[in-house]
Amino acid sequence: MQNSxxxxxxxxxxxxxTTARHRPTQDGSAPPRAAxxxxxxxxxLVTVPARQGLEAVDILRRGAGDTxxxxxxxxxxxxxxxxxxxxxxxxxxxxxxxxxxxxGRGVRLVPEPDPGPAVPEPPVxxxxxxxxxxxxxxxVTDPAVLRAALxxxxxxxxxxxxxR
Numbered sequence: 240m241q242n243s244x245x246x247x248x249x250x251x252x253x254x255x256x257t258t259a260r261h262r263p264t265q266d267g268s269a270p271p272r273a274a275x276x277x278x279x280x281x282x283x284l285v286t287v288p289a290r291q292g293l294e295a296v297d298i299l300r301r302g303a304g305d306t307x308x309x310x311x312x313x314x315x316x317x318x319x320x321x322x323x324x325x326x327x328x329x330x331x332x333x334x335x336x337x338x339x340x341x342x343g344r345g346v347r348l349v350p351e352p353d354p355g356p357a358v359p360e361p362p363v364x365x366x367x368x369x370x371x372x373x374x375x376x377x378x379v380t381d382p383a384v385l386r387a388a389l390x391x392x393x394x395x396x397x398x399x400x401x402x403r
Contacts (some may be wrong), residue, residue, distance in 0.1 A: 242328060281325040282379050284311075285337045292319025294392035296369065299384065308380040310369040319369060327382045333389060 279379070287295070289312065300327040311320035323338070331338030370376055 257298050264306070275376070281341070282322045283325055283327040283331075283340050284332065285321045285327070285333075285336055285338045285380075285382070285385060286313075286318045286321050287321075289317045289368040290318050291392045292374070292398060293391060294395055295319075295321075295385070298388040298391050299380070302384075302388070306377040306381065308377045308378075309372040311366045312369045313366045315365050320366070320388060321380045321385055322372075322378075323382045323385060324379050332369070333386055335393070380388065 292310070294344065296307065296310060307321075309322045311322075312318075313320065325340070328338040328340045
């Protein structure tokens with residue numbers, strides 16, 4: 240997983256430039272496209288700075304009825320990655336984040352016939368699961384719910400930083 244918050248000489252985020260190429264819809268992100276032939280393994284990955292991602296995880300876990308899917312932590316890049324439905328990257332445009340199409344490369348969301356208690360290996364070397372697939376979490380996070388949580392997390396962080 241690459242650092243989605245790398246800064247350029249002008250101080251702008253590379254992620255903001257790449258996600259700005261997508262045409263937003265009225266609610267900010269296009270809904271995921273219809274499921275395709277790799278439904279059991281496909282997903283996209285939304286990456287954000289770890290501080291904002293951890294705040295969003297807390298918001299999602301406290302939310303009434305809000306669900307959260309697997310979350311990866313990349314300590315070397317200080318980012319979190321949220322697994323979202325395939326097609327999310329086509330319309331993702333939230334500044335400060337990036338959404339990458341994975342086409343299921345290395346990610347297995349549906350357990351093998353006899354999975355046992357083992358947690359699947361993270362799909363990217365050097366990462367670890369903050370919230371692993373399986374158990375009581377959803378296979379992916381709803382992109383609209385994630386967008387709202389990331390926005391709330393950014394406002395919370397800004398308010399906390401302004402109080403110093």
